[in-house]
Amino acid sequence: MRWVLPEYFQDVLPPEADKLEHLRRKLLDAFRLHGYQLVVPPLVEYLDSLLTGAGQDLRLRTFKLVDQLSGRTLGVRADMTPQVARIDAHLLNRQGVSRLCYCGAVAHTLPATLTASREPIQIGAELYGHAGIEADIEIIRLLAEVLRIAEVPTSRIDLGHVGLFRALVGRAAMDDDAVRDLFGLLQAKDVPTLTERLAPLDATVRSALLALPKLYGDASVLIEARRVLPDWPEVVTALDELDRIAAALPGLPISVDLADLRGYHYHSGVVFAAYGGHSPSALALGGRYDAVGKAFGRGRPATGFSLDLRELVQRLPAPDLPGAILAPASGPDGLNEAVRALRARGEIVVETLPGHEGSWGETGCDRQMVWHDEQWLVVSLEGEGAAHG
Amino acid sequence: MSGITIALSKGRIFEETLPLLAAAGITPTDDPEKSRKLIIGTNRPDVQLVIVRASDTPTYVQYGAADLGIAGRDVLIEHGGAGLYQPLDLNIARCRVCVAVRKGFDYARASQPGSRIRVATKYTKIAREHFASKGVHVDLIKLYGSMELAPLVGLSDAIVDLVSTGNTLRANNLEAVEDITTISSRLVVNQAALKVKRELLQPVIDAFAGAVKP
Secondary structure: OOOOOOOOOOOOOOHHHHHHHHHHHHHHHEEEEEEEOOOOOOOOHHHHOOOOOOOOOHHHOOOEEEEOOOEEEEEEOOOOOOHHHHHHHHHHOOOOOOOEEEEEEEEOOOOOOOOOOOOOOOOOOEEEEOOOOOHHHHHHHHHHHHHHHHOOOEEEEEEEEEEHHHHHHHHOOHHHHHHHHHHHHHHHOHHHHHHHOOOOOOOOHHHHHHHHHHEOOOOHHHHHHHHOOOOHHHHHHHHHHHHHHHHHOOOOOOOEEOOOOOOOOOOOOOEEEEEEOOOOOOEHHHHOOHHHHHHHHOOOOOEEEEEEHHHOOOOOOOOOOOEEEOOOOOOOHHHHHHHHHHHOOOOOOOOOOOOOOOOOOHHHHEEEEEEEEEEEEEEOOOOOOHHHH | OOOEEEEEEEHHHHHHHHHHHHOOOOEEOOOOOOOOOOOEEOOOOOOOEEEOHHHHHHHHHHHHOOOEEEEEEHHHHHHHHOOOEEEEEOOOOOOOEEEEEEEEOOOHOOOOOOOEEEEEEOOHHHHHHHHHHOOEEEEEEEOOOOOHHHHHOOOOEEEEEEEOOOOOHHOOOEEEEEEEEEEEEEEEOOOOHHHHOHHHHHHHHHHHHHHHOO
């Protein structure tokens, strides 16, 4: 058992590693073309700073260790979003909008979902400095672009709004424990238990909280929501925002779930999740978290999303990529130029080393270069190529 | 699969679910008590049933191996409910979770705050939370069946178990001394499935909701 990895940690081998890296580059390129600048925060930080503005859940999911230099407790990041919020709040100090993106491994003490790795590769984009829904719309469009680039089959983006729940519990004067309890029940759409718990509350709040778990589906849910929820200004504002966002995203597979409040302890407005690729849980999560910057000493409106690249790649069909081309170690004039020309076209060219005949299929070669009629031709790899191909 | 997969356990849950399935226009083509098949077809080509152990139902639905499932609340509490929606109490397979002891055992004295009690159970989470809320220290012994035996042979002071008629307790000279909670079965739904396959699942959920008996 010497070389066995701990549970939920894995090596990524060829060709999956290639697929993962290929998608990582494509997504980071897309972020770059949308004006999102790459930041690379460290793997390990002081725990206090890693957990600033985060919930209890993240605290439990963070690996901790002691810093031999300072004696302080360090954490291995379990989420890069607080790191990027710290960078925006303190290091960049921009007054206007800043658009940042990132990609890196994070570690979880317990896997986030049943199928997740304990070392997800988190990739995401965040937009700071704009409180209006234009920022939410931009970031949801960017998420849709990610799903398009990754070719996720049957995808769907589900919208929610934390403001609705906040407005309702705000008027009910409940203590934190009761609110946390209700939050859990709403997340599970546990109507039977909710009905029990809400019995002592005021009728307006009770019927509104009981309506939330049933308010999901296409955008017509928002019309129903206006009918069954109280017309308090906070509620109307939240529904208006969702209406305007849904209207601004025609052609996208948008749906609504008003009981979906993921991470409401730091989210503050519109939240969203992407589903698809037959994944049993959400592929990407995102939303507005205006209060997190304040915890870092500088309140900034913020919205963004992130996803686990490992999970995403596993959900995608294997791309049909061509194999490599085997080149002889030496040959008539022009071999080097011919090899260079093939590589310039994006072909993988592997040079023969002496004494390894018969093993080139292992390295992914399915074609070879041959000197024919005074020129270099690429033909299928005889014998072993057929066996491996 | 592009259709609907429903996870059910054999026995009481399966039998009491049949009328609900019928309300959704679904009739199984086999009887799991007679057939050894674990995947059972229905009259609807897009609906299949998978027959699982009751305590595994939440896991199958959480993994997305089934879109819908029917699970007792006892099982859901033990599982924790992560990744599941549980929108409906189906009001079937009703029973209670109780503390039971050997007849003549002074439970009131043994369960005073600060005392320590040895409890055998399949429901460790329910038992742990129950005794913690009473301020009683508890040593839990996880068993998988025949719980009633434990107090009789001195393995534990008490058991925490499901009680429906109380006949098994009586036959073994035990008595229920405290109700912890009442249990019935719930409809559980995979979260991603409800988003991606809502058009397919919602009519079934609505039909179940309409057929629940008070």
